[in-house]
Amino acid sequence: MKIEVHPDATAVACRSVDVICSALRARPDAWLGLPTGKTPVLTYAELKARTSTASCDMNRTTACAVDEFCAPSENVGTNAAFYAEHLPFCGNLRSPSAAAPDPLSEIKRFASAIREHGGLDLCLLGIGVNGHIAFNEPGSPRDSRARVVDLAATTVRAHAEGFGGEDNVPRQGMTLGVADILESKSLLVLATGASKAAIVAAAIQGPVTADVPASWLRGHADVTWMLDQTAAAGLNHAQRG
Numbered sequence: 001m002k003i004e005v006h007p008d009a010t011a012v013a014c015r016s017v018d019v020i021c022s023a024l025r026a027r028p029d030a031w032l033g034l035p036t037g038k039t040p041v042l043t044y045a046e047l048k049a050r051t052s053t054a055s056c057d058m059n060r061t062t063a064c065a066v067d068e069f070c071a072p073s074e075n076v077g078t079n080a081a082f083y084a085e086h087l088p089f090c091g092n093l094r095s096p097s098a099a100a101p102d103p104l105s106e107i108k109r110f111a112s113a114i115r116e117h118g119g120l121d122l123c124l125l126g127i128g129v130n131g132h133i134a135f136n137e138p139g140s141p142r143d144s145r146a147r148v149v150d151l152a153a154t155t156v157r158a159h160a161e162g163f164g165g166e167d168n169v170p171r172q173g174m175t176l177g178v179a180d181i182l183e184s185k186s187l188l189v190l191a192t193g194a195s196k197a198a199i200v201a202a203a204i205q206g207p208v209t210a211d212v213p214a215s216w217l218r219g220h221a222d223v224t225w226m227l228d229q230t231a232a233a234g235l236n237h238a239q240r241g
């Protein structure tokens with residue numbers, strides 16, 4: 001496990017795009033897992049800037065969602081809406097359909113396509129304040145696969161703004177499972193801001209447990225945590241590097 005601590009969120013975004021672009025130079029037809037959330041927004045803005053100057057070429061890249069809400073439509077608040085806003089430059093974007101009539105079949109089909117590719121080449125992740133990765137909420141086992149899940153109360157609250165109020169947030173989501181995520185060749189976890197300090201410390205230094213799904217990432221051979229100073233504040237000195 002590698003841990004990089006950068007001065008601020010902008011530096012995390014720049015450095016994370018260095019890693020993405022270097023992965024794409026090594027494999028231009030890579031499949032990337034790209035999360036939603038507030039954390040990766042700066043990364044995607046930087047990625048957009050670099051792809052527009054051709055210093056990073058995504059023409060042959062496949063970008064994959066890691067989760068989606070089970071929602072009545074694809075419009076406001078969904079991850080599809082997020083991707084349309086922040087990743088419009090990704091021509092080949094794969095995402096499960098939020099309004100699929102059979103969400104379990106939808107996410108299983110989506111995960112199968114990733115498995116047929118041989119797993120994601122690089123998967124970016126954020127971390128929820130409760131330790132979730134994608135929509136693998138606390139309680140998610142190490143061997144969990146793509147499935148439909150009930151969203152935790154903190155997750156529903158975190159998405160209230162996007163859906164125009166907590167009451168409108170779907171209570172279920174589709175997610176790649178922990179095992180699907182761990183099959184990625186390389187993992188890059190982004191965390192910025194003081195609100196993530198406690199959970200980052202728990203995931204990196206605490207017990208490896210389903211109570212903190214991000215702690216499962218410690219079993220992966222190629223995982224990098226990319227943190228800003230405030231998100232790294234709970235780590236002990238040795239781990240901050």
Ligand code: GLP
Nearest residue numbers: 035036037038039126127128134
């Ligand atoms: C969301 C997403 C995750 C994301 C996480 C953190 O619910 N399903 O993929 O990593 O929560 O979001 P944020 O970056 O806004 O804290």
